[in-house]
Amino acid sequence: MGNSCCFLCACVDQASVGVVERWGRFLRLAEPGLNFFNPFAGECLVAVLSTRISSLDVKIETKTKDNVFVQLLCSIQYRVLRQNADDAYYELQNPREQIQAYVFDVARAIVPRMTLDELFEQKGEVAKSVLEELEKVMVAYGYSIEHILMVDIIPDSHVRMAMNEINAAQRLQLASVYKGEAEKILQIKRAEADAESKYLGGLGVARQRQAITDGLRENILNFSHKVEGTSAKEVMDLIMVTQYFDTIKDLGNSSKNTTVFIPHGPGHVRDIGEQIRNGLMEASSANI
Incomplete structure (x- = not known):
């Protein structure tokens, strides 16, 4: 002016x-x-x-539906209508205060119907509602409301801290779920590997015992053919005694073995030999 x-x-x-x-x-x-x-x-x-566009920054303090106090920072862009400049001059003594009062009234009527999350998600809708209501009023006074920008939404500091803690807890929970799933998969793979290892170990032991059995059978047959008058039982006793003394020798040569001794002697060796021989005979009878 x-x-x-x-x-x-x-x-x-x-x-x-x-x-x-x-x-x-x-x-x-x-x-x-x-x-x-x-x-x-x-x-x-x-x-x-x-008639240039002017900007008015308004800070509004209000409460949301879930009882959270927030501050809204709005930027109102307005201008004088050229054809209604006389109304703008004569009707309003302080247009900036009038615009600010209407913004307060509209915002405090809309925001309490929203929760804090809804306010963040629909801040554009809040700005649009304020623009529509303010434009209806101010056009009669020769002013045009061009834009209303919801610059920032600032909750109470304690609410911001609580929101950050909730977000951090949710992320930690999600990380724990992923970590548990990874450990579960790792344990499953370990169990599968252990089962496969035991299966292959069992096959190896079975093949080893089969080879020992075949070797003993071959040795008994060769010894019986080369030494006349010997029976399979005598040959088996001889092999068992030989293996017994070889085992005692190996234990004596090593000082780091942890060995559990069982009652032994020629009689016990004979009993063990009879058990092995009976097992071989039963296996041979089953094959036949």
């Missing part, structure tokens, strides 16, 4: 509009450029209004 000017002519800047009065009563609007007035008829330029 400018001061009253009662000269014969005045220049109005671009993106501005002048208000001309005659004897204190509104006469007309002065367009940008050179304008002539008749001071003798009481004409004078009383104000120059800018």
